[in-house]
Amino acid sequence: MREAEVKCDIQIEEGLKKRLRGSSYVLVLYPTLKFSCLISKRFKAQIGMPPENGKIIEVDGVKVCVIFKVIGSRFCGDGFEEFEFPVVDPEKFYPRWIRVKEDLSGDFGYL
Secondary structure, three states: OOOOOOOOEEEEOHHHHHHHOOOOOEEEEEEEEEEOOOEEEEEEEEEEOOOOOOOEEEEOOEEEEEOOEEEEEOOOOOOOOEEEOOOOOHHHOOOOEEEEOOOOOEEEEOO
């Protein structure tokens, strides 16, 4: 899938921002949509180095990389083989907002 070039509102809790400001590490965010029997969302965040193809942006003095994916599964539930879901216009599915908590949990949404 080609990289979506859509901007979204990224909110990071203050404690996490303090921890990352001035650091050489990047906050890497992985919002994922999964198409199976239903559409579900997954969110993962980690501190480290972004993938080679990741684009780094700055949010309130913190380096951030968002890796958005759309995946599918032929069967319902977790544990089944997943594959990258072909999407013609990934920008239409890109989240409008992402929120990250200090413990690296978070969420993303569309409204």
